[in-house]
Amino acid sequence: MNFTLKADHQKYKRANRDGYIAAMLELMKDDPSVVHIDCDLMGCINAGKLAAKYPERTFNAGIAEQNAMAAAGGMAATGMKVFVHSFAAFASRRDFDQAFLAAGYSRVPVHVIGSDPGVTAAFNGATHMPFEDGGLYMSIPNAIVLDSCDYVQTYSLTKKCAAQPEITYMRLIRKGFKTIYEDGADFEIGKGAVLREGSDVTIIASGIMLDEALKAQEILEGKGISAKVIDMFTWKPIDEELIVKSAEETGCIVTAENHQVGCGLGSAVANVLVKKKPVPMEMIGIQNRFGQVGDQDFLMKEYNLLADDIVKAAERAISRK
Amino acid sequence: MERSMTAELTKEKLHDLRVFAEEIRLETLKIIRSRGFGHVGGSMSLADLMAVLYGEVMHIDPSNPRMKDRDWFVLSKGHGGPVMYATLGLKGYYPVSDAYQLNRPGTRFPSHTDRSLTPGVELTTGSLGQGISEAVGAALGFKTQGTGNHVYVCIGDGESDEGEVWEAAQFAAHYKLDNLTCFVDNNRYQLDGPVSEVMSHGKGIGAKFDAEGWHVIDVRDGNDVAQIYAAAAEALETKGVPTCVILNTIKGKGATFAEPVSAHSSQPTEEEWAEAVAAEEARLAAVRKA
Ligand SMILES: Cc1ncc(C[n+]2csc(CCOP(=O)(O)OP(=O)(O)O)c2C)c(N)n1
Ligand SMILES: [Mg+2]
Numbered sequence: 141m142n143f144t145l146k147a148d149h150q151k152y153k154r155a156n157r158d159g160y161i162a163a164m165l166e167l168m169k170d171d172p173s174v175v176h177i178d179c180d181l182m183g184c185i186n187a188g189k190l191a192a193k194y195p196e197r198t199f200n201a202g203i204a205e206q207n208a209m210a211a212a213g214g215m216a217a218t219g220m221k222v223f224v225h226s227f228a229a230f231a232s233r234r235d236f237d238q239a240f241l242a243a244g245y246s247r248v249p250v251h252v253i254g255s256d257p258g259v260t261a262a263f264n265g266a267t268h269m270p271f272e273d274g275g276l277y278m279s280i281p282n283a284i285v286l287d288s289c290d291y292v293q294t295y296s297l298t299k300k301c302a303a304q305p306e307i308t309y310m311r312l313i314r315k316g317f318k319t320i321y322e323d324g325a326d327f328e329i330g331k332g333a334v335l336r337e338g339s340d341v342t343i344i345a346s347g348i349m350l351d352e353a354l355k356a357q358e359i360l361e362g363k364g365i366s367a368k369v370i371d372m373f374t375w376k377p378i379d380e381e382l383i384v385k386s387a388e389e390t391g392c393i394v395t396a397e398n399h400q401v402g403c404g405l406g407s408a409v410a411n412v413l414v415k416k417k418p419v420p421m422e423m424i425g426i427q428n429r430f431g432q433v434g435d436q437d438f439l440m441k442e443y444n445l446l447a448d449d450i451v452k453a454a455e456r457a458i459s460r461k
Numbered sequence: 462m463e464r465s466m467t468a469e470l471t472k473e474k475l476h477d478l479r480v481f482a483e484e485i486r487l488e489t490l491k492i493i494r495s496r497g498f499g500h501v502g503g504s505m506s507l508a509d510l511m512a513v514l515y516g517e518v519m520h521i522d523p524s525n526p527r528m529k530d531r532d533w534f535v536l537s538k539g540h541g542g543p544v545m546y547a548t549l550g551l552k553g554y555y556p557v558s559d560a561y562q563l564n565r566p567g568t569r570f571p572s573h574t575d576r577s578l579t580p581g582v583e584l585t586t587g588s589l590g591q592g593i594s595e596a597v598g599a600a601l602g603f604k605t606q607g608t609g610n611h612v613y614v615c616i617g618d619g620e621s622d623e624g625e626v627w628e629a630a631q632f633a634a635h636y637k638l639d640n641l642t643c644f645v646d647n648n649r650y651q652l653d654g655p656v657s658e659v660m661s662h663g664k665g666i667g668a669k670f671d672a673e674g675w676h677v678i679d680v681r682d683g684n685d686v687a688q689i690y691a692a693a694a695e696a697l698e699t700k701g702v703p704t705c706v707i708l709n710t711i712k713g714k715g716a717t718f719a720e721p722v723s724a725h726s727s728q729p730t731e732e733e734w735a736e737a738v739a740a741e742e743a744r745l746a747a748v749r750k751a
Contacts, residue, residue, distance in 0.1 A: 178653075180619060180622070180651050180653050180659055181652060181653070183652060183653050200659050200660065202622030202651070202660025203589050203590070203622040203623055203651065203652075203660075204623055204624060204660070206624060207624060229588070230588065233588075234588065263496075263572055264572055264587075265571040265572050265573055265575075266573075266585075266587070267539065267573050267575075267585070267586070267587030268573070268587060268588075433568060433571035433572055434564065434565070434566045434568075438566040
């Protein structure tokens with residue numbers, strides 16, 4: 141793993157989906173067994189670029205996610221590496237039995253891309269807003285589950301997925317969100333990235349919550365509190381060693397996720413702490429609620445996903461030491 | 462109560478329905494314009510169906526949206542929400558301008574129809590394929606209870622890719638749900654392009670419903686209120702099997718920025734919005750005069 145944090149995290153000029161497409165164009169060029177299957181949402185992630193260059197390996201299954209997923213499993217069983225995309229809600233809830241059996245249990249390389257995770261589904265509203273997609277995939281015993289944050293990370297992780305022999309699931313923010321990493325960063329599945337060192341509290345975040353975590357770290361610094369920040373882009377298998385080490389160093393933990401805390405990053409971290417190093421812990425994320433329609437800024441506020449919420453959680457965790 | 466319809470509409474009623482359809486189009490545009498972007502294409506293709514159902518066919522009472530013996534309409538292609546909000550508003554379920562809160566924080570008018578939020582919306586849709594299953598369940602519920610409620614549902618031609626649509630079709634025929642009418646908005650486009658290129662439908666959506674044992678009516682011009690009305694009347698008369706009405710419609714019909722390109726969702730400029738609204742106002746005035 142090797143990466144450099146961008147000095148200022150501002151709105152990204154490149155859309156994350158283009159990180160996926162850029163990686164796929166290289167993968168498809170180098171490896172004739174790599175294919176992309178879509179579910180009438182090619183336009184949403186610019187997969188037309190794949191279809192233009194590799195029409196014989198880019199497929200549109202139509203609005204039929206269950207068939208697409210099981211077909212991906214069957215295709216993968218013949219020796220192909222199959223990436224399959226839909227909105228995260230439909231790439232998880234809608235076709236879960238197929239993902240579980242035809243891909244997971246069958247132990248074949250199906251790589252699921254779920255776009256618009258959590259509040260990034262924004263104007264598509266409740267039916268399109270998955271807060272449990274990561275949890276569903278984490279319940280598949282052999283699945284790798286990722287929550288990517290920006291173009292650079294999406295590019296790197298797409299390549300890492302292609303090298304995995306069994307099922308992977310990556311949450312993909314479609315549009316440009318915030319720049320976290322300088323170009324050329326390389327990430328290792330299963331290892332958290334330490335973005336800031338600190339001694340009073342550790343903030344473990346991923347995806348759109350990283351930007352809030354970094355802002356929270358600055359606010360805390362102003363209050364004389366030293367926070368460590370980790371990008372835990374791999375939710376499963378979770379980096380136990382780093383969690384335990386951070387708990388030992390800082391004595392308390394705050395997690396931050398764009399997902400239900402009860403079945404996502406927070407619970408995965410809690411599982412480790414409870415068994416190996418119990419310390420006070422707070423979880424920022426969706427607290428057992430459904431999605432709703434609205435712009436992303438409103439939703440971040442509505443579900444208490446902002447830097448201020450992380451700051452308060454950090455103070456609570458510290459006070460419980 | 463047994464439902465019945467007159468076989469043919471009077472000239473006056475026909476005129477009223479044509480006017481209502483254009484009023485729905487105009488309000489649909491205004492509702493989506495209030496947010497600046499949205500699913501214009503799949504909303505505008507349905508204005509004429511909405512006018513016929515809510516203007517003549519359905520047994521409803523806008524002042525009492527929960528009236529026990531009302532007919533139900535389910536927009537299975539839930540992204541067409543705005544056309545439903547326009548229709549319900551114009552019928553008086555709420556002031557139509559309420560729907561200018563489309564997709565705003567805390568709104569009762571989300572992009573996809575939601576039974577918990579909007580008066581007159583019976584079932585929650587948005588995950589394509591599910592609405593027709595829910596509608597089939599509602600029809601079976603009414604049949605089992607021996608009430609006369611009729612269930613109308615509308616699916617998309619892209620939506621018909623979903624296997625669930627065909628599971629619902631076999632179920633409805635198996636249980637002889639003649640209190641169910643399914644309209645197909647056959648506008649020939651889905652999100653990624655023409656239905657024939659993205660995922661074709663073999664011998665056709667109508668042929669598939671026919672194979673499942675449904676009565677199938679093909680409406681040549683699905684944007685013509687008289688033809689839609691005649692099909693709805695035939696559906697009500699059909700006993701022992703559910704009826705499917707294929708509406709051959711035009712995606713984006715009437716929206717100057719959407720119709721020529723069969724756009725699925727649109728984010729036009731202010732000038733394009735102004736042009737579209739002016740064109741629709743002119744059409745409404747012309748239809749009123751006719
Ligand atoms: C299960 C599911 N998959 C994908 C989507 C995203 N989606 C919304 S509309 C649409 C295209 C619908 O095409 P069609 O049914 O033809 O609708 P219309 O042309 O009437 O707008 C897609 C893919 C969805 N809402 N639900
Ligand atoms: Mg269509």
